[in-house]
Amino acid sequence: DTGVSQNPRHKITKRGQNVTFRCDPISEHNRLYWYRQTLGQGPEFLTYFQNEAQLEKSRLLSDRFSAERPKGSFSTLEIQRTEQGDSAMYLCASSEGDTQYFGPGTRLTVL
């Protein structure tokens, strides 16, 4: 059974650059979530997909952020014009029912 995978695991970028992260959920999981976690804090919800439909977006998700889940399989999270405040761990989780399973995360560092 393959778990949730995320790529890349680490990303270092300069302020103002665009970055894109990928999440591959557990196969046949129809729900996919993105969270952001800063050091020493609990994760915060960013957005949620049911199949290919993006059903909820947090106010944390400014217009520089966009997420997609084409064909209801993998998902991408893009951050445009990165800022130092975007430095965090970006976590992806998937579920079929009420229990979410997390990937290893992508750690973003914005210099």
Place this chain on the structure above:
Amino acid sequence: AQTVTQSQPEMSVQEAETVTLSCTYDTSESDYYLFWYKQPPSRQMILVIRQEAYKQQNATENRFSVNFQKAAKSFSLKISDSQLGDAAMYFCAPSGGTSYGKLTFGQGTILTVHP
């Protein structure tokens, strides 16, 4: 909206002893789930235990059990026979029925296990 309070930033326990991590929450949902996740240093979030709010019986998973007090909105985690591998950050997280199942995490409790 849901809020979660984990009042113990850090806890420690001796190997083989028992420790309880506390969590209180607030929710307007009538039907929800409650979870404890652990996050070892530099490793991914792992599900520890799950509780359905409509069930009065407390969930148990091997050495892990919860004390769920719905009226008090309290959801504590008890770890029995603590092992070195239990050292991690522990997060309490309710999941609302009408909010697409998104999790609201507390601030976490760092658990240290002493040999």
